[in-house]
Amino acid sequence: MSIDLNMLRTLTQTPGIASREDKVRDVVATFLEPIVDSLTVDTLGNLIGYRKGSGGPRIAIAAHVDEIGFFVRHVDDNGFLRVQKVGGFDPRVLVAQRVQVHSRSGDSLPGVLQPAAKPIHLQTPGESKELKLEDLFIDLGLPVERVKEHIQIGDMVTLDRNLAEIGDTVVSKALDDRLGVYVMIEAVRKATASSAEIFAIATTQEEIGLRGAHASAYSVEAEIAIALDVTIAADIPGGTPDAHVTKLGAGAAIKILDSSQIANPKIVEHLRELAEEHNIPHQFEILPFGGTDAGAFQTSRGGVATATISIPTRYVHTVNEMAHVDDIQASIDLLAAFLNAAGSRSYGYSVPVRA
16 A cells, blocks of 8 residues: 555544544644644644745635544433433444544543443334433443543544555545545645645534534635535435445545535636646546535625545445555655646636726
């Protein structure tokens, strides 16, 4: 595999849900620091790496560092934890998963997610019911006294699964969107011919409403913004080809639209031309539901020319998110080509001349 697995593993295994991204931000800073001129952190915790330009446009690259997870919302009299979701989950994929509960002292306790229901061996016919997130609890395997000694309401809970190489893919929790962060770092490193002022932004709180991106969009005042995120690759049994959105191994996905934005058509066309010019595998993406940080940038101030480069990913929002290494590399190559070509054309709209 040609990608830096050590970096990607460090990014995915460092815990950080929305508003608790401190450790991830510190990790990203170590990778960004050698390739930018300055690093700053704003009030919402966005890490902003700035690289000086030489007359090119101001370009923001946004990739979010928060992963989906939970807060502890209740500790019962037996030491079992109930949780509040932070991000979107399908409860069907959570049963019997291992988790880490992170205390405010910095320690973490391992646990398992289980449904509050009879074991299947004890159920009578027709007794099972549709699973809801509210039915799940965490078992830390400790007596209540020790649980309450370590755990408080509001402590962070993250899913517990290591990165693995499977075939031509990488599989891990939190590829959404540590994979986008990885692509951002590697593309900025590669774009040595760019004249643009580059703002490489590791944004916060994306999973609960693009909140970090909204704040950073106003502070950096970019002319162009490119979001990096995973997208759905539903090229698996159970769906029809028209609903695949993207396919694994078919290249970087150039987004046409999602729920948060319709991409600037001139940037979309430029990305297509660059992909063809540099022989970068690519595909086009229309995502009916879901959004990226580009949606926040697009409507900031007087509007920003935006687009999204997506990494096709199977099983999004599970502990086994899967991405093809060739698609990851294609995304890096496409973004680097775009940064190097910055300033070669305008993405704005002309004003009709009136006599």
